[in-house]
Amino acid sequence: MDQQGADGGLTSNREQIAILDxxxxYSHLIARRVRELNVFCELYSCLVEPQVLARNKVVGVILSGGPHSVYEAGSPHVHAxxxxxxxxxxxPVLGICYGMQEIAHVFGGKVAPGLEREYxxxxxxxxxxxxxxxxALVGDLPAEFQMWMSHGDKLHSVPTGFVDILRTSNSQHAGIANPEKKMYGLQFHPEVTxxxxxxxxxxxxxxxxxxxPTNWxxxxxxDEFVREVRERxxxxxxxxxxVSGGVDSTVAAVLLKTAIGDRFHAILVDxxxxxxxxxxxxxxRMRNKLGINLRCVDAADxxxxxLAGKTEPEEKxxxxxTTFIDIFQEEALKIGAVDYLLQGTLYPDVIESISYKGPSAVIKSHHNVGGLPATMHLKLIEPLRELFKDEVRTLGIALGVEEFSVWRHPFPGPGLAIRCLGELNMENLDMLREADAILIEELNRAGIYREIGQAFAVLLPVKSVGVMxxxxxxxxxxxxxxxxxxDYMTADWYHMPYEVLGRISNRIINEVRGINRVVYDISSKPPATIEWE
Incomplete structure (x- = not known):
């Protein structure tokens, strides 16, 4: 498990590839591809301090691409x-795109704009x-092979001690190598599909x-997490x-139950x-089938x-x-002395805070237990902190969690409150619940639920004329x-088969009293977000 250092950096006891972002x-993709090789890796800012890397078991370094030009003032560079x-x-070092240009910049090569951009x-x-x-790097690849380019700058001369090993019609220096130093550079992106x-x-x-080591x-x-939790x-x-019943909270809860049994108290707030x-x-699923010590709190009223009369998304x-936190604290007091808080942090959440680009602007508030007041004095346990979403699903299968839970689409903390646009009342929520249930039922019936990353219905605060x-x-x-x-950071709308879309629309209009029109959202992320609010 990762531990937090005094300077904010992470310390892991695993041998790892360090990816400097x-x-x-594409930085996330580099990490995903390395993990797919059963090799553990961590993503760091390219400005990472040497002591942060030094206290980890780094066996190799990958320098990512980036949007900057190495020769411009203010561009990011690896610490001397x-x-x-x-x-x-x-x-060993592998530089990809900007990372290759960073190697050239440091070791005496020349980087400048290309006469033609290559995308x-x-x-x-x-x-x-x-x-x-x-x-060692490309010897087993065919004489010619396809790769993905995305750059405007290029090498105009190789750094001292390096030689060209790959070329394209537009880049004489598409790949460079210094086998003595075990340093390599690629102008293309091997991490993309x-x-x-x-x-x-x-x-x-x-x-x-x-x-x-390929032991990820x-x-x-x-097993390692369970052992460490018992010791801690x-x-x-x-x-x-x-817990919500989604894959993250379910897998985390199973791990805690395995480690400490009923001393883990799960709370589901309705x-x-x-x-x-x-x-x-x-x-x-969680209490009866998985044996989780679970309490369900009915707080709907x-x-x-x-929420009555509230229509603004951020206010909702x-x-x-805030109400969730209040209820959670009340339930914690009923349990008695509690030492630790389980939090379902995933690796993309960690990456977002340590990326060179820094934390994203607040697009919308996120609802999670991370906002609990410091007065609770709880120490965090984050079993999924090192994992991507697909790895959490793989872990869930390995732990024997049923496929329905493992592959269930993400559901936002505020729930249908941000899918029922405008006024919230039980009538509108029940209407939305029925429409959403029909949608999911038809996606499963058509065998396409797993092809979709997230699917849901939204009740709009508008009415339309119809005839029945x-x-x-x-x-x-x-x-x-x-x-x-x-990765839920970017998304494209699913090209739904017309006959399935027709069935969904027909059933919702016929079976859900109060809805007479169904529309299909074909917006991508960005510029839209996945949720409507």
Whole structure:
């Protein structure tokens, strides 16, 4: 498990590949690809202090791409002492795009704008005269192969001690190598899916050149976490945590239950904005099937009373978040002395705070237990802190969590409150619950639920004229939102088969009293967010 250092950096006891992030949109993908090789890696800001890296078991370094130009004033550069540490420890380095240009900048090469920008697919070929220098990295790749380019600057001369090993029609220096230093640079992006052999190339670097262990195994991780929690919490300590029934809270709860049994107290708060039968189903899955020590608090009247007449999204979120905290503290007092708080932090949350680009602007408030007051004096336990969402799902399967829970789409903390636009009341919420249930039922019936990252219905604060039989209607409009995504940072609308979309619309209009029109949201993220509020 990671530990927090005094300077804010993380310390891990695993051998790892350190990825230094220069602000690339692809940095997360580098980490994902390395993890897919069963190799543990951590993402750091490119400005990371040397002592942060020094206290970790780094066996190799990858420098990411980035939007800057290395020769411009104010551009980010790796700390001089980090370079000194890399050379002293003889750590292998792979620079990707900007990362390659950073190597050139440091070791005496020349970087300047290219005559032509190079974006999209490109055919990369070996430079036969220097094939021996690139043997360890690209020797097993075909003579020509496809990779993805995304750059305006390029190398105009290689750094001292390096030779060219790859080229494209537009880049003489598409790949460089200094085998003596075990340093390599690539102008293209092997981490993206448009680079079909990119994963093979990354394997050559992290496994063959760096010697990183391929022991990033979900069951081993679970066993290690359980062991560490038992040591940390001790034989008498208690842990409290909020659960929703989603994959993150379910997997985290199973880990805690395995570690300390009923000394883990899970709390499900029904705020009146859950989906149809959700509280009952979550209790059945988590308490009855998984044996979690779970208490369900029915607070629907309390929440809806406070939300009455509120229509502004941020106000709704803050009321729900504050009320949730109040209820959570009340329930904690009933349990007695509690030492630790379970929090479902995922690795992308950690990355967001340590990225070179820094934390994102507040687009919308997030509802989680991280906002609990300091007066509770609880120490955090974050079992999923090192994992991406897909790794959490893999861990859930390994732990025996049923597939329904593992693959359930994410559901926001405020629940249907931010999918029922405008006024919140039980009538509108029940209407939305029925429409949402029909949507999910039809997606499962069509066998496409797993193709979609998130799917839900939205009740709009507008009415439209319709006709049913010989009668005029003037009723609500329901929007359907289905997106495809892997990281939830970007998303595209799902191209729903027309016949499925038709069935969903027909059923909602016929079965949900109060709705007479259904529309389909075809906005991508960005510029839209996945949720409507």
């Amino acid at each position: 220069f602000g690339s949109q 002492e980090v370079w000194k540490m890399i050379e002293e420890k003889k750590l 999209g697919k490109a055919i990369v070929s070996h430079i036969d005269a220097n094939k021996a220098a690139g043997e 448009h680079s079909p052999l990119g994963k093979d190339l990354l394997r050559n670097f992290v496994v063959n050149i760096c010697g990183a 195994n979900m069951l081993d991780i679970a 919490v001790g034989p008498e300590g208690k842990v409290i945590g909020a 705020n009146g904005c859950l989906r149809k039968n959700e509280a009952v189903e979550v209790v059945d 309390r929440f809806l009373g406070l 979120r803050k009321i729900i978040g 039989g010989d009668f005029r209607t003037y009723e609500k409009v329901c929007a359907i939102r289905c997106v495809q995504t892997t």
